[in-house]
Amino acid sequence: MSVGKPVWAQHVSRVVVFTGAGVSTASGIPDYRGPDGVWTRTPGLAEAFEYDRFMSDPAVRALFWRTYANHAAWDAAPNGAHRAIAALDRPGMALRVLTQNIDGFHQRAGLAERKVLELHGTMHRTDCTGCGRSLPTAEVRARVLAGEADPRCGGCGGVLKLGTVLFGQELDPVVLGNAAAIMQAAQLVIAVGSSLLVNPAAGLLALAVDRGAHLVVINRDPTPYDELAAEVIREDIEVAVPRVTGYLSGRPADA
Ligand code: ZN
Secondary structure, three states: OOOOOOOOHOOEEEEEEEEOHHHHHHOOOOOOOOOOOOHHHOOHHHHHHHHHHHHHHHHHHHHHHHHHHHOOOOOOOOOOHHHHHOOOOOOOEEEEEEEOOOOHHHHHHOOOOOEEEEEEEEEEEEEOOOOEEEEHHEEEEEEEEOOOOOOOOOOOOHHHHEEEEEEEOOOHHHHHHHHHHHHHHHHHHEEEEOOOOOOHHHHHHHHHHHOOOOOEEEEEOOOOOHHHHHHEEEHHHHHHHHHHHOOOOOOOOHH
């Protein structure tokens, strides 16, 4: 079928895919605030994600670690949307993925670590808040599943904290700076599964749009950027993302 490439897909080599929780809910990972969200279903859990509460209360840490030890991501896998995004990474395409997700699924789908900026950190590393030692969260998870409620650093006894950004914590300024530079250079931004309502998403999108980048929005619900977008797509993410990335694949059948 030859329907012609949309204007936003023509002559682009610097592409940013910005992803939020919606790209991983298709893998069975619940979001936080939705109807089936983690915080919606478990009242009181949100406070375990507040930095001050986490650091000061062993009971809050126990709740946090119990929740993460049973996180759906441990048994889930990347879906067709993650794979389609990873397939964009090829010669001639300067691809970067900026994600609000912490599950590491973009890398598991095949993207190199350096191609992915994790704005909210990662659930796969855990750091000691005392000595700074870093260890795989899988090790901490095994200890929690074996019965440790509040796992501590084996070196200094300090509080262990997941490598994600909690409420009350600043986002990593280096990651944010890199994300801003990437957005300012983008020719095309594909925003997938994010409400684009809160920062840094909203601010980062503005950097790209203000510089004239084309924007494609793929999301279940309306976003504040819909009226600025070249195309807004509401259909299932696992259907929409491969179709959109297909326009960029450079295959004659898609031209
Ligand atoms: Zn330590």
